[in-house]
Amino acid sequence: MSDKDWQDYSIETQGIRAGQHRTPEGEHSDAIFPTSSYVFKNAEEAADRFSGRIEGNIYSRFTNPTVRAFEQRLAAMEGAEYALATSSGMAAINTVCLGLLKAGSHVVCSRNVFGNTTLTFKNIMQRFAVETTFVDLDDIDAWQSAIQDNTTFLFIETPSNPLGTLADIKKLADLAHQHNALLIVDNVYCTPVLQKPLNLGADLVVHSATKYLDGQGRCVGGAIVGDKALIIEKLLPILKTTGPTMSPFNAWVFHKGLETLSLRMEKHCQNAMEVAQWLEQQPTVEKVYYTGLTSHPQHGLAKQQQTGFGGILSFTVKGGQENAWSVIDSTQMISITANLGDVKTMITHPETTTHGRLSDEERAAGGITDNLLRLSVGLENVEDITDDLARGLNAL
Numbered sequence: 001m002s003d004k005d006w007q008d009y010s011i012e013t014q015g016i017r018a019g020q021h022r023t024p025e026g027e028h029s030d031a032i033f034p035t036s037s038y039v040f041k042n043a044e045e046a047a048d049r050f051s052g053r054i055e056g057n058i059y060s061r062f063t064n065p066t067v068r069a070f071e072q073r074l075a076a077m078e079g080a081e082y083a084l085a086t087s088s089g090m091a092a093i094n095t096v097c098l099g100l101l102k103a104g105s106h107v108v109c110s111r112n113v114f115g116n117t118t119l120t121f122k123n124i125m126q127r128f129a130v131e132t133t134f135v136d137l138d139d140i141d142a143w144q145s146a147i148q149d150n151t152t153f154l155f156i157e158t159p160s161n162p163l164g165t166l167a168d169i170k171k172l173a174d175l176a177h178q179h180n181a182l183l184i185v186d187n188v189y190c191t192p193v194l195q196k197p198l199n200l201g202a203d204l205v206v207h208s209a210t211k212y213l214d215g216q217g218r219c220v221g222g223a224i225v226g227d228k229a230l231i232i233e234k235l236l237p238i239l240k241t242t243g244p245t246m247s248p249f250n251a252w253v254f255h256k257g258l259e260t261l262s263l264r265m266e267k268h269c270q271n272a273m274e275v276a277q278w279l280e281q282q283p284t285v286e287k288v289y290y291t292g293l294t295s296h297p298q299h300g301l302a303k304q305q306q307t308g309f310g311g312i313l314s315f316t317v318k319g320g321q322e323n324a325w326s327v328i329d330s331t332q333m334i335s336i337t338a339n340l341g342d343v344k345t346m347i348t349h350p351e352t353t354t355h356g357r358l359s360d361e362e363r364a365a366g367g368i369t370d371n372l373l374r375l376s377v378g379l380e381n382v383e384d385i386t387d388d389l390a391r392g393l394n395a396l
């Protein structure tokens, strides 16, 4: 079947079937093509490929069958025409920047994005005369007033890390389009299984495949998904020229990861909900941040634009940093690591890790207090997870 045909299938099927191209060997599982270059039948074919007169593989910086298989599968799942794989999530974001921005451009970016995304705009793009205005994710009036005549795109991550604040994707897409700007959505937390930003009006989705798309913490990679013409015209030339390429081996791992993504996300959501509800009952827990809880101020919006609430939650303990650290240090099973989106449950103290580089004011504005802990809830038995947390919480 051609890749277009997969658009009519459900996401579980797309994750398993889209983007597979069997070789004459008839392999059932996908082959890996670890090759840097390709041979041509003759000089004329080489010339035709290089000039673009005929399609085909040229060099693995920008054409590789395994990478293409992953791109086609992810594109089908996001409901998109096209995807471009990159060497990391940050490479995806930087490819978007290099492809769409120029000196004198302006960006409006959510204050609540991945730390290196903030640094990309604040430090790197700034050096190339691109100005960025940072605004609160959920303050639509602030977005409106931040837009200028030279605004090229709005950039968001929803739900945001670590407090699970949401943006109304449709409203922001409409706002961007009224001003001839694009909306770019980092969809790492939800994955296409729980949220399809392109269907809500976003122009491009970026991914860190390192997280849930792999889901087992093996490889670093990323992707950009969206309109074929936009990607081919503006972003593919950047990938071709500057080379933030995904390796065939990593592409194969991600391609296989997508086969179980729907199933994993369903279970991540179920476990996270149970842990969140359990945490709400604990006397030493002050507050739980999870969009699946009716106590979350944006629970309604989450239900409207997502099909699940995801695997990440945060909570504050009574007391300060000392108590937060002692909960971390009392765990025996949960991994003490600042990563997310793995089958293994992970715990981190954002103030001193993921958000450690921010100023005190920036942390205060983002609600990153010294008693806040973030959990990326994995797929272990949920009682084993709560038992591990209970050890530290009961001792406070």
Ligand SMILES: *Cc1c(COP(=O)(O)O)cnc(C)c1O
Binding pocket: 088, 089, 090, 091, 114, 157, 186, 188, 189, 207, 208, 209, 210, 211, 220, 221, 222, 340
């Ligand atoms: C990890 C992450 C990134 C960056 O991805 P890398 O693969 O680590 O480069 C970007 N956005 C979000 C939300 C992330 O969690």
